[in-house]
Each structure stands twice: as structure tokens, then as C-alpha cells.
Amino acid sequence: MAGSPLSALDVAFLCLESETSPMHMGAVVTFTTRRPVDPAALTALLAERAARLPKLRQRARAELFPPGSASWTEDPEFVAADHIHHVTLSSLYEPDPLTAYASRWIAEPLDTSRPLWHLTLVTGLPGGKFALLLKLHHALTDGAGAYAVAAGLLDGVELPERIPAARPIPAPRSTLDTVKDALGTVWDQANETAGIASSLVRAARPPLSPVSAPTSAERRLGFVRLPLTELRQVRKAHGGTTNDVVLAVLSGALREWLVNRGHRADGRTLRALIPVSVRGRAAGQLGGNKLSGYLCDLPVGEDDPVERLRVVRRAMTRNKAAGPSRGAGALPLLADRVPPLLHRLGTRTAGLAAPMLFDLVITTVPVPPARLSLGGARLAEVYPFVPLAPRHAVGIAVATYRDSVHIGLQVNGEAVPDVGSLRDAVLKSADRLLDASAS
Numbered sequence: 001m002a003g004s005p006l007s008a009l010d011v012a013f014l015c016l017e018s019e020t021s022p023m024h025m026g027a028v029v030t031f032t033t034r035r036p037v038d039p040a041a042l043t044a045l046l047a048e049r050a051a052r053l054p055k056l057r058q059r060a061r062a063e064l065f066p067p068g069s070a071s072w073t074e075d076p077e078f079v080a081a082d083h084i085h086h087v088t089l090s091s092l093y094e095p096d097p098l099t100a101y102a103s104r105w106i107a108e109p110l111d112t113s114r115p116l117w118h119l120t121l122v123t124g125l126p127g128g129k130f131a132l133l134l135k136l137h138h139a140l141t142d143g144a145g146a147y148a149v150a151a152g153l154l155d156g157v158e159l160p161e162r163i164p165a166a167r168p169i170p171a172p173r174s175t176l177d178t179v180k181d182a183l184g185t186v187w188d189q190a191n192e193t194a195g196i197a198s199s200l201v202r203a204a205r206p207p208l209s210p211v212s213a214p215t216s217a218e219r220r221l222g223f224v225r226l227p228l229t230e231l232r233q234v235r236k237a238h239g240g241t242t243n244d245v246v247l248a249v250l251s252g253a254l255r256e257w258l259v260n261r262g263h264r265a266d267g268r269t270l271r272a273l274i275p276v277s278v279r280g281r282a283a284g285q286l287g288g289n290k291l292s293g294y295l296c297d298l299p300v301g302e303d304d305p306v307e308r309l310r311v312v313r314r315a316m317t318r319n320k321a322a323g324p325s326r327g328a329g330a331l332p333l334l335a336d337r338v339p340p341l342l343h344r345l346g347t348r349t350a351g352l353a354a355p356m357l358f359d360l361v362i363t364t365v366p367v368p369p370a371r372l373s374l375g376g377a378r379l380a381e382v383y384p385f386v387p388l389a390p391r392h393a394v395g396i397a398v399a400t401y402r403d404s405v406h407i408g409l410q411v412n413g414e415a416v417p418d419v420g421s422l423r424d425a426v427l428k429s430a431d432r433l434l435d436a437s438a439s
Contacts, residue, residue: 003073006060006139008343009289009336011070013138014060014112015347016390020215022109024116024135025146025397026385027365028102028223028408030125033377037123037130039086042375046119046132046153047080053152056080059115060139068341075115083117088124098122098131099221105133106385106410107219116140119153132374138387142289143365143397144277155373204356210263211254211270212355213393218413222423223383226405230434237437238306240313243364245433246398246405247272247296247316248309250362252429254394255300257422269297273358275332276324277366291332292324295358305433331357354389361386365399372401383408394422 006014017023050056057080058072089097101122110116116137123130132153136146151157231245255265274294296319299311325333335343365384372379384397385408393415397408407426411419 003058003061003071005063006070006072006340007288007336008338008340009291009332010060010139011068011340012335012338012343012347013289014070015343016351017109017112017137018215018348018390019109020217021351021388021390022107023139023387024110024137025143025387026102026106026136026408026410027132027134027146027150028098028221028381028383028385029132029134029379030098030129030381031132031374031377032127032129032380033375034128035376037377039088039121039123042121042130043081043084043086045375046084046121049153050083050119051080053149055140055149056083056115056117060112066340068339068344070340078115083115084119084121086121086123089122090124091126098125099223102133103219103221103413106135106221107217107413110135110137112137117149129380130377138289140288142277142291143275143363143384143386144290145288147366147368153374154379155376157372209270209355209359210258210261210268211359211393212391213412213415215390216412216414219388220411220413220416220419221383221385222409222411222419223381224407224409224423224426225381226407226426226430228400228403228405230430231405234309234433234437238309238313240309241316242400242405243398244313244316245309246364246407247274247298247312247362248305249426249430249433250396250407251298251300251302251308251312252305252432253422253425254298255303256425256428258300260421260425266301266303268301270300270359271357272296272298272360272362273329273331274319275361275363276329278324278333289332289336291336293329293332294319294324295327295329305429305436309433351390355391360392360394360396361389362396362398365397367399367401369402382406385410388412 013023057074057078059075060070061073063069063071089101091097094100105120110118116139118135120133122133134150141149231242234245235242254270258265274296276292276294278290278292296315299308302308363386367382382399382401383406384399386395386397388395388410393412395410399406409419409422
């Protein structure tokens with residue numbers, strides 16, 4: 001018997017999956033502890049907690065009707081421990097063993113015939129640290145829902161059960177009024193969909209981006225940690241949001257990186273797709289994708305870091321004023337209204353055209369400020385990673401946790417053999433903006 005259906009957008013993410021474009025999100029989370037790490041006890045604890053999460057016990061199964069659709073169904077052979085592995089690293093042969101290992105780990109696709117997740121416990125790190133590496137397929141959930149899934153693996157995290165406020169019972173209405181309202185809703189959604197499609201056509205441009213690249217299965221990761229107090233200092237001086245400041249820092253970093261790669265930066269913009277959660281607040285909405293998005297032209301052609309921030313602020317203010325259901329950035333909403341069969345037939349081909357619409361994805365993953373732990377070990381860092389779209393060289397994910405902003409860089413390993421140059425450019429860009437804000 002069929003379980004809960006996948007949305008059309010969930011099916012689209014499954015259809016985009018390939019050996020060179022795996023569609024899982026990732027996170028590298030580090031923990032500190034003063035006690036010796038017991039890998040067997042930690043993996044047993046993780047398996048016990050994962051087994052209690054219904055979403056992690058399900059796999060996607062194709063359905064005959066509607067054509068092309070799929071549903072979530074309990075995996076009869078599910079054993080949580082089969083999805084959890086342990087490795088011990090050494091710095092004897094690698095100066096940065098965690099980054100080197102995680103780069104190979106993120107490149108390995110998930111088995112789409114099984115529940116769409118995987119955990120790796122990494123020990124042997126210096127300073128009494130260990131790491132948890134988590135993969136969740138994008139068909140399973142979006143970034144906002146990913147925390148709800150991952151939180152069930154941590155110590156004592158209680159997800160708030162949001163119960164909608166009681167609504168007054170509406171007065172009886174005639175059948176004619178009910179039909180009119182239904183038709184009005186259908187008409188409004190049709191107009192909204194047509195508007196998004198029209199915006200997509202207008203936003204398309206030749207795929208000549210300096211950050212596009214031939215598809216490759218090789219990946220490299222970079223970790224960047226920025227002090228939250230410094231970003232808030234910039235925000236206090238110039239206004240906007242912390243996210244605006246982060247986008248301005250990334251704009252400066254991409255400018256520096258392009259110049260170092262021999263590309264002209266002056267007068268250029270790079271267009272970022274910024275996913276926006278439209279997830280409801282009702283309890284039980286932890287799975288699936290509830291996404292829209294904004295397009296933001298990053299001012300990499302501007303050398304002045306403060307002016308870059310002003311440009312980003314204006315662009316994001318316009319996006320928010322228009323709302324997440326308008327414009328070409330609302331591509332996920334449009335994909336969610338396409339019949340699943342069409343995704344099965346054409347989504348992978350359409351995905352190759354991503355560089356015609358945007359140059360890279362920059363996403364923010366919500367993490368609460370409360371102190372988190374696993375097996376009593378304190379969570380120290382959390383670096384998220386967004387799937388790399390076909391023919392894209394760079395993908396960026398951001399998470400703010402307590403006093404730091406953590407930035408996960410994922411690059412096409414063949415096109416960008418040295419992700420360290422981009423990581424260094426982010427740090428330099430942040431310093432320049434802070435210095436300009438203090439003067």
C-alpha cells in the first residue's frame with residue numbers, strides 16, 4: 001500500500017540525481033570532549049536514535065498512478081546501523097585529514113533504492129575532537145527540515161510541537177460560494193505560475209559564467225568560520241541583516257577569487273539562487289521540500305566593500321518586497337506544480353540549463369542558538385553543504401551557531417583544484433568589510 005506521496009519538487013530532486021550530480025545535502029559537525037571517544041558506544045547511540053525517526057526508515061517507491069509519481073514507504077529491511085559507519089583518521093599523511101576525507105565522502109552518491117541518508121563518525125582528530133558527517137537527500141527534505149531530522153540524533157533536543165491556534169467555525173456557505181472560492185484559488189495559482197514561468201524566460205541568459213564548469217564527480221570542500229560579533233558590527237554600522245552582510249562578504253570573496261583565476265571582475269555580476277523556506281508552522285511538516293527562492297545579482301564588479309553591501313541590501317530588499325512567490329527565483333514553486341511524469345521525462349536535461357538562470361546557489365541552514373551535544377560532547381562547529389547543480393563550479397551553504405557563522409564551500413574538483421584560495425578569499429573579504437566599517 002502506498003505511503004505518503006512525494007511532492008513534484010521531491011520527485012524533481014530524485015530525477016536530477018546522477019553520478020556526477022548527487023543531490024544530497026551534507027553537514028560536517030565537530031564535537032569536543034575531554035573524555036576518550038568510544039566509537040562503538042557513539043555509533044550504537046546514533047543507531048538507536050535514528051531508528052526512532054520515521055523519516056529515516058522510509059525509502060522512495062515509484063507508483064503506477066499518477067504516472068511518474070512516488071511515495072514514501074517503510075523499508076522492510078531497514079537496519080539503522082547499516083547507514084552508520086566509523087572511520088579513524090590520521091594527520092600522518094594528510095595535513096588536514098578531515099577536509100580531505102570529507103571531500104571524498106561528499107562525492108559518493110546515496111543509494112536511492114534505500115532510505116536516503118547516511119552517517120559517518122570520524123575519530124582520530126586532533127585536540128580531542130570527533131566529527132559527524134551527515135548526508136540527507138534533497139528529496140527527503142529541505143535545509144529547514146534537515147535540522148528537524150538531525151536534531152533527533154542529538155542529546156535532549158525537543159522539537160517544539162507547533163499546534164495551530166483554534167480557528168472560529170465559519171458560518172455555513174452556499175455551494176455556489178464554495179465553488180466560486182475554489183475557482184478563484186485555482187485562477188490565482190494559475191496566474192502566479194504563469195508569472196513565474198514568464199520571469200524565468202526573461203531571466204535566462206547565455207551560459208557563459210566564469211563559475212560554470214563541465215560536470216565532474218570529483219568534489220572538494222572548504223570550511224570557513226567567521227566571528228558573528230564582527231558581522232553584527234558591520235550590520236550595526238550600515239544596516240541590513242546579518243545575511244546581507246554574509247552575501248556582501250561572499251561577493252567580495254568571489255571577486256578576489258575570479259581575479260586570482262585570471263578572470264575580469266570589474267563590471268561583472270554573479271547571479272546567486274538563494275533558496276527560501278515556505279515551510280508551514282504546523283507540527284508534522286518536517287519532511288519534504290517547502291521551497292521557493294530569490295535571485296540576487298552579487299556585485300563582484302564593485303571593489304568598494306561597503307558599496308557591495310549597499311547593493312546587496314537593495315537587491316534583497318526588493319526580493320523580500322516582491323515575496324517568495326514571484327520572479328524567476330521562485331523556480332522551486334514552479335517545479336512543484338509540474339506533473340511528476342514530466343519531471344521523469346525532462347528534469348535531468350532541464351537541469352543542465354541551470355547556468356542560464358543562475359551561477360551558483362547560496363543557502364542558509366537554520367540552527368538554533370541553544371548549546372547542543374552528542375553523547376555529552378559539546379557541538380563546536382557545523383558546516384553545511386548544498387548539492388552542486390549541474391555545470392556549476394561552486395555551491396555555498398551558511399549556518400550560524402552561537403558565536404560563529406560557519407560557511408561550507410563545495411566545488412567541482414576538476415574545475416577548482418584549490419578550494420583553499422576561495423576559503424582564503426572569504427576571510428580576506430570579511431576583514432576588508434570590517435576594516436571599512438570601523439573607519
